[in-house]
Amino acid sequence: xxxxxxxxxxxxxxxxxxxxxxxxxxxxxxxxxxxxxxxxxxxxxxxxxxxxxxxxxxxxxxxxxxxxxxxxxxxxxxxxxxxxxxxxxxxxxxxxxxxxxxxxxxxxxxxxxxxxxxxxxxxxxxxxxxxxxxxxxxxxxxxxxxxxxxxxxxxxxxxxxxxxxxxxxxxxxxxxxxxxxxxxxxxxxxxxxxxxxxxxxxxxxxxxxxxxxxxxxxxxxxxxxxxxxxxxxxxxxxxxxxxxxxxxxxxxxxxxxxxxxxxxxxxxxxxxxxxxxxxxxxxxxxxxxxxxxxxxxxxxxxxxxxxxxxxxxxxxxxxxxxxxxxxxxxxxxxxxxxxxx
Amino acid sequence: xxxxxxxxxxxxxxxxxxxxxxxxxxxxxxxxxxxxxxxxxxxxxxxxxxxxxxxxxxxxxxxxxxxxxxxxxxxxxxxxxxxxxxxxxxxxxxxxxxxxxxxxxxxxxxxxxxxxxxxxxxxxxxxxxxxxxxxxxxxxxxxxxxxxxxxxxxxxxxxxxxxxxxxxxxxxxxxxxxxxxxxxxxxxxxxxxxxxxxxxxxxxxxxxxxxxxxxxxxxxxxxxxxxxxxxxxxxxxxxxxxxxxxxxxxxxxxxxxxxxxxxxxxxxxxxxxxxxxxxxxxxxxxxxxxxxxxxxxxxxxxxxxxxxxxxxxxxxxxxxxxxxxxxxxxxxxxxxxxxxxxxxxxxxx
Numbered sequence: 001x002x003x004x005x006x007x008x009x010x011x012x013x014x015x016x017x018x019x020x021x022x023x024x025x026x027x028x029x030x031x032x033x034x035x036x037x038x039x040x041x042x043x044x045x046x047x048x049x050x051x052x053x054x055x056x057x058x059x060x061x062x063x064x065x066x067x068x069x070x071x072x073x074x075x076x077x078x079x080x081x082x083x084x085x086x087x088x089x090x091x092x093x094x095x096x097x098x099x100x101x102x103x104x105x106x107x108x109x110x111x112x113x114x115x116x117x118x119x120x121x122x123x124x125x126x127x128x129x130x131x132x133x134x135x136x137x138x139x140x141x142x143x144x145x146x147x148x149x150x151x152x153x154x155x156x157x158x159x160x161x162x163x164x165x166x167x168x169x170x171x172x173x174x175x176x177x178x179x180x181x182x183x184x185x186x187x188x189x190x191x192x193x194x195x196x197x198x199x200x201x202x203x204x205x206x207x208x209x210x211x212x213x214x215x216x217x218x219x220x221x222x223x224x225x226x227x228x229x230x231x232x233x234x235x236x237x238x239x240x241x242x243x244x245x246x247x248x249x250x251x252x253x254x255x256x257x258x259x260x261x262x263x264x265x266x267x268x269x270x271x272x273x274x275x276x277x278x279x280x281x282x283x284x285x286x287x288x289x290x291x292x293x294x295x296x297x298x299x300x301x302x303x304x305x306x307x308x309x310x311x312x313x314x315x316x317x318x319x320x321x322x323x324x325x326x327x328x329x330x331x332x333x334x335x336x337x338x339x340x341x
Numbered sequence: 342x343x344x345x346x347x348x349x350x351x352x353x354x355x356x357x358x359x360x361x362x363x364x365x366x367x368x369x370x371x372x373x374x375x376x377x378x379x380x381x382x383x384x385x386x387x388x389x390x391x392x393x394x395x396x397x398x399x400x401x402x403x404x405x406x407x408x409x410x411x412x413x414x415x416x417x418x419x420x421x422x423x424x425x426x427x428x429x430x431x432x433x434x435x436x437x438x439x440x441x442x443x444x445x446x447x448x449x450x451x452x453x454x455x456x457x458x459x460x461x462x463x464x465x466x467x468x469x470x471x472x473x474x475x476x477x478x479x480x481x482x483x484x485x486x487x488x489x490x491x492x493x494x495x496x497x498x499x500x501x502x503x504x505x506x507x508x509x510x511x512x513x514x515x516x517x518x519x520x521x522x523x524x525x526x527x528x529x530x531x532x533x534x535x536x537x538x539x540x541x542x543x544x545x546x547x548x549x550x551x552x553x554x555x556x557x558x559x560x561x562x563x564x565x566x567x568x569x570x571x572x573x574x575x576x577x578x579x580x581x582x583x584x585x586x587x588x589x590x591x592x593x594x595x596x597x598x599x600x601x602x603x604x605x606x607x608x609x610x611x612x613x614x615x616x617x618x619x620x621x622x623x624x625x626x627x628x629x630x631x632x633x634x635x636x637x638x639x640x641x642x643x644x645x646x647x648x649x650x651x652x653x654x655x656x657x658x659x660x661x662x663x664x665x666x667x668x669x670x671x672x673x674x675x676x677x678x679x680x681x682x683x684x685x686x687x688x689x690x
Contacts, residue, residue: 043526144616158617188389188553190614193597197613215527218556218599221606241603257601259531261560263583264600268560270538273531277496 002033004074005176005209006055011069013047013054016062020282024050026233027068027305032177032209039224039241040213041256045278047233048213052179056096057086074176092122095170097199099182101162105154111138112150115169122173137168141198160191164198171202178203179211184219196223217260221245226314229253232279232289234305239315248336249317249326252290258335269334288320296321296329342416343377344547345401345515350374350410352393352400356622368622370396371407372571375648378515383541383548385562385579387555387594389618393571394551398517401549402434403427414515432462435508439520441500445492451478452488455506462511477506480543481536498529505536509544517549522557534561555598559583564658567591570629571621573648577659585674587651587659587666590630628664636665636676646684 009029015022025047032038040048053059054066057078071078073093078086090096098104106114115137116130125133131150139146141164154162163183170178180199184192200223203210212223220227220241227244229237229252237250248254255274262269276293285291291301298320300306306318319326330336351373356366371393378384386394400407403419412419414430422430438444445454456474459465465473475485481502492500501521508516518537522530538561540546552558558565559579566576567590575588586592593612600606614633619625625632627642634641641664648662654669664680 043528160617188618189555189597190389190593191617192599193611193613196599197611216599217527217601218606221601221603222599245601245603255528259528260601261531261534261556262600262602263556263559263595263598264602264605271531271535271560273535274528275532277498277529278526 002035004031004033006032006074007070007072008051008055009070009072011051011054011071012067013050013059013064014067015064017282022281023233023284024064024281025054026284028228028230028233028235029069030228030235030238032211034176034209035203035207036226037203037210037212037224039220039227040211040230041215041217041220041227042230043215043278045232045281046230048230049181050233051230052096052181052211052213056090056094056179058096088122091118091175092173093175094177094179095173095175096179096181097163097166097170097183099185101159101166101186102154104166105162107154110151110153111157111165115150115165115172118169119172133172134168137172138165141165141168141171141202142194143168159187160194163187163191163195167195167198167202171206171208174206176208177211178208179213181213182215183212185214185216192219199223217256229256232284233281234289234318236288236290236319237317239312239317243312243315246336247312247315248330249311249315249323250290250319251294251296251321251329254330254333254335255293258333272334288318344380344382344415345378345549346411346413347377347397347401348375348411348413350397350400350412351408352396352405353408366622369571369624370621371400372624374410374568374571374573376566376573376576378547378549380514380547381541381545382564383550383562385558385565386549386551386568387553387558387565388568389553389594391570391618391621392568393621394553394568395519397568398436398519398549398551402431402436402517404436428462432511433514435511435513435516437501437504437508437516437518437521439523441497441504441524442492444504445500447492449491450488451483451490451492451503454492454503455488455510458507458510464511473510474506477509480509480540481506482532496529497525498532501525501533502536505533505540509540512544513546515547515549517551519551520553521550523552523554530557537561555594567594570618570624572629572645572662573660574630574663575659575661576648581654581659585654585659585667585669587661587668588630588663589634589636589665589667592667628662636663638665638680640664640680644686646681647686649683651681651683 011028013025028051042048055071112131112134115134119130135146135150143149143164184195224241226240228235231252237253258272274293279289285302287302287304291297300320306320308316310316352371354368355364358365374397388394399405401412452474455477456470459470483502522533550561562579565579565582566573569590575591593614596612616633628645631637631641646662646664648660650657650660651666651668664684667674667676
């Protein structure tokens, strides 16, 4: 069995604002093994980024606070270690790539210097060595003329190259876990393909576990081994990638898949969107956050959050609809009609 | 006659620098684009950021003045229309913008946003306009009670509906949709796409749909034109374009789009293009795509190939600008070693 890198249990992160308590993440659990890629999918406000930031302990406090749960990194509880220890963990054990490469690099520092800074912080290397390594890393992530580029400023890099530089910085200390938060959302598709390629290559090379946060179910299908579907701060479904795409149990997952126009299907089919609007995270219903938009809602959905129900190998769902009924409903959906073939 | 006919549209922006603001360069944002849209049809214009697709849309509406070229709407020359003619034309040509946060005035109530154009064009009495606004809000899936609210009280999807209601107010014939769903979440995006499709059926609308998302464009469009660096490199019926792409850029673009189906994803081979899109201020000589093109040869560096049909399965409606297009005969794909004759640009007049 692969080495378990990360185990998150019952994580809850809330933001205490004047308007009320925003329950951004509400009892989320997942695991990550070496060389594995976990895709966290969900729409804006579903809590996927906050979940990742909670692991990194980068939640601004106040107003945010991890109020519950355990974050276990190879036997260490990240919630109880000191700030100094946590600083060691960041970069060394867990590194993060952010969505917007324009704002995550310092515009007034040379790209090489920013990478070298991360290296010198975590490794016993001189300035010269660190810069040398920075150039090597830039080359490794596919930046041409890395020796020259290392002395340039972020504005001289294109969006795709900046994201490559971010990846170079993230892998500079050989982390076990790489968290990529919407790493390609700001990029064009041809550049997206390049970046996904680089992330994969780096994952192979460093044998890291990757957490890929995205709203793009195409990207997830491409890179993830397992998928966590989030809605309104909750995990509604969790399982291996094939299970989620071909054997989804949660109405929200059906809704997401039915909402996607498909490039590969010849026949033009009408999309089946999810009705209604995303929930207000301050006034979340007591039960399932999706209850307000779910076409198959029942009275208990609004009152209580359903327990985890195991429906397959490492495949779990939180839903009040009994399994048999769920499967019967699913058969009527266009997306799943010919899924079994 | 086509509803909209665009011939050799160009929009060049000057780059000015120094204290004297002398022109030191030119951004060739749109550089010789031609297409036509039939009534009731949806033309999709796709391309990556900076390819000029939005600039093309805006130049057609004369929201910015084009550098040269001809735009005809129902036979009327849009580029040379007088102010009064233009005002009339604007009733028929409307626009929906990408960003529902920036395209609605935050200080105006929904009723005034949607009803503004009715007022400007002096349509109906106050009471009639009020009724019309309610009717429009219902049409786009909002309700009359929303009329007195301000944009900030709505979510992104709802704001986009307000933008659509505004565009519909004057019963236009053509709506240019500039990335109308790009800022929206997946589930909301599908709602808006369905709404646009329903409205097209109901009001016999013609769309020019500008977007960077190929799956959305393929879904909604009858015909698709692919832009790269200010030029159309390929255009065809949307299904044919997907099944039988002829231009290497279209091939790469299609292969780069991840498909939400793990089995399909694993079986696919991806064409990964090297490098970035060059700057439109300094486009490459010859074919604009040649520095990144896997099929580029000597001839490609000489002159931009002409957009023309290669015959074969796709017929005349499938046009490509490439010296070495993939050609399909009886479903068989082949790429010739000799440059395609029809691609040679006409000798300069």
